Amino acid sequence: MHRDLKGANILLSNEGQIKIIDFGLARHLDPVDRNKQYTREVVTLWYRSPELLYGKTNYTLAVDIWSLGCIFAELILRKGHALFHGSKTLELI
Numbered sequence: 001m002h003r004d005l006k007g008a009n010i011l012l013s014n015e016g017q018i019k020i021i022d023f024g025l026a027r028h029l030d031p032v033d034r035n036k037q038y039t040r041e042v043v044t045l046w047y048r049s050p051e052l053l054y055g056k057t058n059y060t061l062a063v064d065i066w067s068l069g070c071i072f073a074e075l076i077l078r079k080g081h082a083l084f085h086g087s088k089t090l091e092l093i
Contacts, residue, residue, distance in 0.1 A: 001026060001027055001029050001060075001063065002020065002064050003026060003027065003043055003063060003064065004022060004024070004026075004043055004044060004047075004067075005047060005064050005067035005068055005071065006046070006047045006067065006071065006082075007071055007074065009021050010071065025042050025043075029060070029061055034060070035058050037057045037058055038057055038058070038059060039057070040052055040055050040056065040057050042063070043067060046070070046082035046083070046084050046085060047066070047067040047084075048066075048067075049063045049066035049067070051063070070082070070083045070084065
């Protein structure tokens with residue numbers, strides 16, 4: 001899992017190649033142990049999935065899929081900014 005997908009971490013070359021960067025928060029996803037606990041303070045707030053916002057610590061690759069969905073929506077809607085703006089002082093439940 002990348003766990004920090006956002007527009008700033010996706011590069012596009014002159015040849016049209018897409019490269020994902022910044023794997024600092026990435027973790028190996030264990031397909032056998034679906035109850036493995038991970039930290040919930042990952043992903044830039046504006047791209048954070050609902051399960052992370054609610055404090056879930058045993059999540060899946062779905063957190064990256066949510067982030068990609070936000071990025072695609074921004075591209076389709078031609079947004080010059082994040083789709084969902086959030087407070088920097090979000091209190092987790």
